[in-house]
Amino acid sequence: MDSWRSAPWVFWAFLLPGGLWLLLFFLVPLAMVWVLAFGERAGPVEIVITWTLDNYRQALEPIYLGLFWKSFWIAALATAICLVISFPVALAVSFAPARAKPLLLMLVILPFWTNLLIRTYAMIAVLRTKGYLNFGLEYLWTGAKALLTPIGLGELLGERFVPLSLLYNNTAVVFGIVYVYLPFMVLPLYATLERLDRSLIEASLDLGASQARTFRSVIVPLAWPGIVSGIILVFIPALGTFLISDLLGGPDSQLIGNVIERQFKAANNIPLGSALSFLLLYMTFLALALRAWLAGRRGYRG
């Protein structure tokens, strides 16, 4: 590596465009929000920076704290479901024959290339009361009814098919998050499973460990960096989501992202919105610090 003094002109030509862009259009805006969190509203659009802590005090009131807590749990639940679904998928892709691998990988990545809004919209058609999931369930119900009625058990299923209300509640939000962010979990898992030394798995099996034991004691510890990366990649966007909870959630599915959005767009309480944004940001940093700690503890780096 050269010292920047060896070719200062080249150095500045390489560094300045990106560096300035980051400074001007990322760090400065973020700093503005940080400062605004210490402001007070002095008119419909005017904000005076008084370095008050009232916004943070308000943001830490039970109502908002509860929202943070709820967002945390919904994100954590969705992340856990993603992990459970993704592990066998990543394992299957990384142990697939060489010629099937690119196709399988492609199939995992492809949905990620579809607009977030379109994928969330597609979910609405599946989940709503007259949606495809209820349609399928009704079909099964009718079949079961036809089977059970002759043996006198038809009454068990009730008079008519009652569609499940799948949309506009918290379950739909979790479902939507899992649907949208699943590829983010599969890819890092695949990346670590692909690189791991297979002879270790063979050794474990040869020495008499069962597949389950090998999975628990060999594969999972070796895939640890990928697991941690996947959790972070799903958890952080899930924590700050507002589109999914907005379109799929019900009146009680407001997450912290929705509240922040409202402060900036409709309610126009920018100082409170800024304080909430920074609390969300601090939660993110906490999650990242936790990841660094977890990755370090296992002696691996993702």
Added chain:
Amino acid sequence: MAERRGAPGPLEYTRRFWVRAWLAATFLFLYAPIVILVVFSFNDSRRNIVWRGFTTKYYAKAMANDSLIEAFTNSLVVAFLSTLVSTVLGTLLALALWRFRFPGKPVVEGANALPIVIPEICMGVSLLVFFSSIGLMSGIPWPASLTPIVIGHIAFSFPFVAVVVRARLEGFDRSLEEASKDLGASEWQTLRYVMIPFLKPGIVAGALLAMTLSLDDFVITFFTSGPETITFPIKIYSMVRFGATPEVNAASTVLIAITLLLTVIAMRMQAPVRGEGKE
């Protein structure tokens, strides 16, 4: 691995029945909603639940919807500009971080990683605050009204490009660069004839990623578009809030098709180079 009949070997997880079933179920979960969306954009019924016959009338309707077309054009313009600038900025920054030692380097590296990791909504609101404070959010005539969106998209895309290009640079043999300079090539010639050809797969991959991120984005666009600016996600969002209609399906299908097409083209461009660069 040769295809073998009989019981799957201990490591042939992909040949186990339950793993296959799991894989199939996951792909069904991932694709069924999108496939349904596409199929029902051709359905001759306003309530898109029962198949009533093939029609393309919702495409005609979407085409006749001027604001939808305007939104579409805007999104493509934003994606194009953002990809172009992000690719250049990201590649240059990757070169700077790879080649030079300088005070404050960890700060630059950290600042480059931040847009990748922080929640999009935090970045969205900060850009909204920033652009409204400099008066760029409203009252600006069209193409210029797209400026905040383009700037925002570049800000979250080019760090990804930098990461991808830097990964490619890790495999670069510096003696090639030295040889070029020893033979009298200038910095520019070395960049143009040695570095860029080597980096091409990384640059193409980065550009593809930047384009995808831009076409994929909802959150940043939502916060950086002024009241008079309509882009595709904003338009669809307001249509969805009014209720799901087959026009939304048709418009979404077109966007999916465009994204797929661009991806396939980019992969074609990348494929031969990737084979040649294989170590």
